[in-house]
Amino acid sequence: IMVDGGKGQLSSAVEILEQLNLSNIPIIGLAKRLEEVFVPDKSEAIIIPRTSSALKLLQQVRDESHRFAITYHQTLRGKSISTELEEIKGIGPAKRKELFNKFGSLKRIKEASIQELMEVKGITEELAKKIKEEE
Known part of the structure; x- marks a missing residue:
């Protein structure tokens, strides 16, 4: 060893x-x-x-x-992050990618306001509220 x-x-x-x-x-x-x-x-x-x-x-x-x-650690972290967002009905791979492109991390996605989330392509007010509920 x-x-x-x-x-x-x-x-x-x-x-x-x-x-x-x-x-x-x-x-x-x-x-x-x-x-x-x-x-x-x-x-x-x-x-x-x-x-x-x-x-x-x-x-x-x-x-x-x-x-x-x-x-390996990044893969595990990425899976847990993706899983958390995957649980939100209406957020698939494309919207997840857009969210990460804009905010860079799950933490920053969760810290974003509903208005900021709605600036992301495909994120409606309803989806933004669902994301905020996941906090």
């Missing part, structure tokens, strides 16, 4: 592995600032030369896991 972080994050991960009786799994921490590698039970970091292909591999693994986590 590779943890994104230094001593603190590594020791937290080691503690969790121990609680789960999985302390036999090898684990390291990669601290971003100086790209130091930490291993359990060693106080000093391992410094891998910046030109090393081993360091480049570790960096790629870390960066890819970041990308995946961010994309």
Whole structure:
């Protein structure tokens, strides 16, 4: 397992592995600032030369896991946002897209006045009131 972080994050991960009786799994921490590698039970970091292909591999693994986590989180957030607006009868994908184009976020859609909502193509006064009721 590779943890994104230094001593603190590594020791937290080691503690969790121990609680789960999985302390036999090898684990390291990669601290971003100086790209130091930490291993359990060693106080000093391992410094891998910046030109090393081993360091480049570790960096790629870390960066890819970041990308995946961010994309996954955005997908989940997008689904929950879409679901909330989908529950309003009369608001389909096109109107949802128009709302997000104008306001940028669900929070700003909910904060908008009925008049502001009605400025969006396809949003009638009745739909604007339904959106406001969802708050």
